[in-house]
Structure formats: C-alpha cells, structure tokens
Amino acid sequence: MSSTLIVGAAPVTDSRAFYRALLTAADRVIACDGAGEWCVALGRYPDLVVGDFDSSVAGAEDRLGALGIPIERHPSAKDESDLDLALAVARRMGSSGVTFTAAFSERLDHTLGALGTLVRARDLAPSIEEPxxxxxxxxxxxxxxxxxxxxxxxxxxxxxxxxxxxxxxxxxxxxxxxxxxxxxxxxxxxxxxxxxxxxxxxxxxxxxxxxxxxxxxxxxx
The missing domain is CATH 3.40.50.10240 (Thiamin pyrophosphokinase, catalytic domain)
Known part of the structure; x- marks a missing residue:
C-alpha cells in the first residue's frame, strides 16, 4: 500500500519549486481537472486525471491522452467535487494515506467543500501541504x-x-x-x-x- 498525492486546480502562484518537490516525492499522483497539465509542466505525469475538465485548457484531454495518462472524465452535472472523485479513486487504488495540495482557493465555498473532503478521508490519515x-x-x-x-x-x-x-x-x-x-x-x-x-x-x-x-x-x- 502507498500514499497518494491529490492535486487540486488551485495552486498558489509563484510556488512552482514547492509543488515540484512535492510531486517528485509522491508515491502516486491523482490530478483534478486542470491540474493534469500543470503536473506535466512541473515534470510529473499524474497516474490519473479525474474531473469534468471545466478548469482545463481546451484540448487538454487529447494532449494528456497522447502522453498515455489515464483519464476519468465525469459530467459537469455531478453530485461530487473533483476532490471527492479523486479521493474515491485513491481508495480504489488501495492508498494507505492521502495528501491534498493546490486545493484551497480564494472561494470560501470551495475551501469549505475541500475541508469536507479532508474529513471524509479521515481513515486515510489525511494531510494538507501548501506553500x-x-x-x-x-x-x-x-x-x-x-x-x-x-x-x-x-x-x-x-x-x-x-x-x-x-x-x-x-x-x-x-x-x-x-x-x-x-x-x-x-x-x-x-x-x-x-x-x-x-x-x-x-x-x-x-x-x-x-x-x-x-x-x-x-x-x-
């Protein structure tokens, strides 16, 4: 069993070195939506990209697919956040622990929702790593x-x-x-x-x- 880094689509600006080190050290990386290409740009191919791709640049799915990166696409009309979907994937992969990063935006509703995901992951010793x-x-x-x-x-x-x-x-x-x-x-x-x-x-x-x-x-x- 291994730990999984779940990467949201809300990175802190001017912190590429921090995130690059985090990605390099991770056992497994699940990227949410627009974080897929961002991880690639930092030198780490995600093990899977999940989401409805509403925060991705047009054509992201094709580019990620061409790199051989697995994609799990969901409709935009869904009940779960991309973080919740990523957590479900981490469980299916047998993760023994999860770390969340780039997941806490300037929107209060999104941040509170992300904290809810963290609580639902409490059996996986969840942590947050931000700059x-x-x-x-x-x-x-x-x-x-x-x-x-x-x-x-x-x-x-x-x-x-x-x-x-x-x-x-x-x-x-x-x-x-x-x-x-x-x-x-x-x-x-x-x-x-x-x-x-x-x-x-x-x-x-x-x-x-x-x-x-x-x-x-x-x-x-």
Missing amino acids: DFMAMIVDAKARSSVQMSVAIGATVSVLALQAASGVTLEGLEFPLVNGTLSLLSSHGLSNIAQAKRVTVSVAEGTLLVIASREAVDSTRD
Whole structure:
C-alpha cells in the first residue's frame, strides 16, 4: 500500500519549486481537472486525471491522452467535487494515506467543500501541504493523535470540526490537558510552538490542526 498525492486546480502562484518537490516525492499522483497539465509542466505525469475538465485548457484531454495518462472524465452535472472523485479513486487504488495540495482557493465555498473532503478521508490519515502551511485531521475514531516537528515560534491552530473532548495540546505556549473545544471555537487559534515537537490528541470528536510552513515534518500515531 502507498500514499497518494491529490492535486487540486488551485495552486498558489509563484510556488512552482514547492509543488515540484512535492510531486517528485509522491508515491502516486491523482490530478483534478486542470491540474493534469500543470503536473506535466512541473515534470510529473499524474497516474490519473479525474474531473469534468471545466478548469482545463481546451484540448487538454487529447494532449494528456497522447502522453498515455489515464483519464476519468465525469459530467459537469455531478453530485461530487473533483476532490471527492479523486479521493474515491485513491481508495480504489488501495492508498494507505492521502495528501491534498493546490486545493484551497480564494472561494470560501470551495475551501469549505475541500475541508469536507479532508474529513471524509479521515481513515486515510489525511494531510494538507501548501506553500504557507500544513494541516492534519485528528479524529478520535481514526488517527487520535499526531506529533508535528516544528520550528520554535511556529503558529499552530487547532479547530474543532465537531465538538471535541479529551483534547490535549503539548509543546505549545498555551497547553491544554483533557480539555474541550466547541464547534469551530476560536479557543485554539494562533497558539505558538514552544518546543520542536508538538503533540495534539483527542478522545472524542474531530480536530483540524494547522501549522505555519515552519512546520516541516510530522509523525503519526
């Protein structure tokens, strides 16, 4: 089993080196819609491109097909987002983990929908990698604890995506032991790393842990 990088069609501008390194290191790449040709331009052929191709340049399917890249096309009138479709493909491929990138646009509705996809992937130890930040889901029924290697002084925020209890935060300026966080409470915003290793765990509920880009590594329990 291997991990899959799911690439959305909303990359941060002027960050080609970051995305190129991420693509190079990935075991498997599934590109959403217009991300297919973008991945090719960065030197990595996706293992599959999925979507309705509404964000692709005209003729993209033909060009990708000519390169031998598999395509899974869906109608524009569909119930799932391209990210959800990509997640379904990752499951079919037997992925043991998923990472999302270039998936968080300036549109609030798209970003919230992408976070929903992340939560639905909680059994696959999902993470987000973007030029300015990284994020993980901590879920009591799946991955109940994460350890993040960070730079001292890095900003770390913890948000409850559903009411959470038994929340413990270690290695932060404002620690918490067996605490509670209500839905999207601001209580966990903008904490500061006081150690090079930060631990976040939960007994009930689901948390989103976001660290500024200084957080460059993680290990998962």
